[in-house]
Amino acid sequence: MSNDPYFIDFPGRIKAIQAEMAKNGVDVYLGSRLRTMSWTTDAFCPWRSFIVIPPEGLPTVFTFVIDAARIADESWLDFDHVLGYAPMGGQDQITAVSDMVKEHLKGGRGVIGVEAGMSNYLPEGNLTHFEYLAFEAAMPDAKLVNALDIIDRLALIKDEGTINRFRKAGLMADAGHVAVLEAIRDEGFKKYTETDIAAIATTGMRRAGSLWEWSFTGGNEIASGYRTGLMGGACTPASERKLQAGEPLMVDLHSTFRLAPGDHTHNYLLAPATERQRWHARNFVDVVSLCLKTYKAGISPSSLADEMLIFCEQRGFAEYMVPGFEHGIGMLGDEWRIGMNDGPFPYWTNPDHIYQVGEMVICAIQYACPEEKIGFRYENAILITQNGCETMSKTPLAVEEIE
Numbered sequence: 001m002s003n004d005p006y007f008i009d010f011p012g013r014i015k016a017i018q019a020e021m022a023k024n025g026v027d028v029y030l031g032s033r034l035r036t037m038s039w040t041t042d043a044f045c046p047w048r049s050f051i052v053i054p055p056e057g058l059p060t061v062f063t064f065v066i067d068a069a070r071i072a073d074e075s076w077l078d079f080d081h082v083l084g085y086a087p088m089g090g091q092d093q094i095t096a097v098s099d100m101v102k103e104h105l106k107g108g109r110g111v112i113g114v115e116a117g118m119s120n121y122l123p124e125g126n127l128t129h130f131e132y133l134a135f136e137a138a139m140p141d142a143k144l145v146n147a148l149d150i151i152d153r154l155a156l157i158k159d160e161g162t163i164n165r166f167r168k169a170g171l172m173a174d175a176g177h178v179a180v181l182e183a184i185r186d187e188g189f190k191k192y193t194e195t196d197i198a199a200i201a202t203t204g205m206r207r208a209g210s211l212w213e214w215s216f217t218g219g220n221e222i223a224s225g226y227r228t229g230l231m232g233g234a235c236t237p238a239s240e241r242k243l244q245a246g247e248p249l250m251v252d253l254h255s256t257f258r259l260a261p262g263d264h265t266h267n268y269l270l271a272p273a274t275e276r277q278r279w280h281a282r283n284f285v286d287v288v289s290l291c292l293k294t295y296k297a298g299i300s301p302s303s304l305a306d307e308m309l310i311f312c313e314q315r316g317f318a319e320y321m322v323p324g325f326e327h328g329i330g331m332l333g334d335e336w337r338i339g340m341n342d343g344p345f346p347y348w349t350n351p352d353h354i355y356q357v358g359e360m361v362i363c364a365i366q367y368a369c370p371e372e373k374i375g376f377r378y379e380n381a382i383l384i385t386q387n388g389c390e391t392m393s394k395t396p397l398a399v400e401e402i403e
Contacts, residue, residue, distance in 0.1 A: 027110035029053035033125035034333025098138035113147025157358035169262030170392030172255035179204025210255035221252035229375035264393035281399035295389035322366040
């Protein structure tokens with residue numbers, strides 16, 4: 001319903017893709033990335049899946065047969081446009097998809113836009129070498145061209161329904177933080193391991209309506225003690241390590257609402273805290289605060305990083321900073337890269353990308369001092385505005401001391 005605050009015009013998205021296809025001389029678009037499936041279907045497609053977008057009319061999704069009915073039930077597409085493939089004669093994914101594509105090509109000839117490239121993100125979904133060769137062999141009179149920029153360009157500026165989904169997901173992450181704080185305060189932390197904290201956070205978020213912990217780096221990421229200071233430690237799946245007095249605790253939560261990921265990290269010092277630990281904590285809070293105040297349309301990742309690192313140098317803690325302050329975010333599967341593929345390294349973020357109103361990123365800051373067994377992380381989805389940014393999670397910025 002268009003009066004639903006979370007409404008997204010998915011048929012309109014398909015028409016926008018088809019208009020770009022016509023401009024770029026693409027007859028049929030063959031999508032395979034997780035971000036593409038989310039952005040076009042409004043359903044979670046965890047199995048290897050493809051979407052065939054013809055020059056006009058509705059697209060057709062192909063996924064592993066055991067999940068096709070569930071995806072059709074959750075998607076805006078009907079059951080005739082969500083089909084299953086299976087390892088049986090003529091029903092394998094290469095044959096099924098190729099047959100559908102050829103139905104939209106005159107005499108099997110034309111240009112097929114595919115999604116090929118490189119990523120540091122494991123479940124990206126670019127065509128594998130085998131798939132590329134198999135589709136070429138199955139459609140010998142057609143030409144395969146890389147066309148993933150079409151959807152990336154269209155998905156760059158977020159519509160209101162998508163933004164509202166991110167707002168809701170951010171509040172669900174906040175609910176997880178509330179549950180954790182209730183559990184660890186008044187020396188309650190002494191009863192728990194990192195995995196216990198992950199479970200407590202998950203329960204809080206689920207009760208708030210979160211669908212699952214979307215991160216592909218360990219669900220909810222929990223680190224305590226020396227593990228918080230692992231340099232570059234952007235991936236800390238919860239371990240069986242017990243929480244201990246006098247140590248830091250990092251709680252990085254990943255909620256999901258209608259394919260919009262919520263992401264927020266909150267940090268603690270488990271009493272007794274030392275003055276040196278508090279010094280590190282003040283450094284961290286101050287640089288995050290400055291970073292959030294600096295975001296706005298017209299800046300770039302490189303100009304932002306330069307400004308933050310100058311501040312860190314002046315304060316004497318630059319050596320503890322990982323020199324990156326954000327990563328991209330969009331609907332489920334659209335993680336890490338910011339903007340388009342137009343930087344000095346293929347398929348990586350262009351550090352000179354100029355932010356526009358309506359873009360979203362994760363403000364991601366890592367502070368790590370491994371020799372002192374301490375570190376902090378901040379992650380929060382933000383919406384770029386003309387003169388600033390809006391944070392999706394509303395948990396107050398602080399390193400809280402737990403007595």
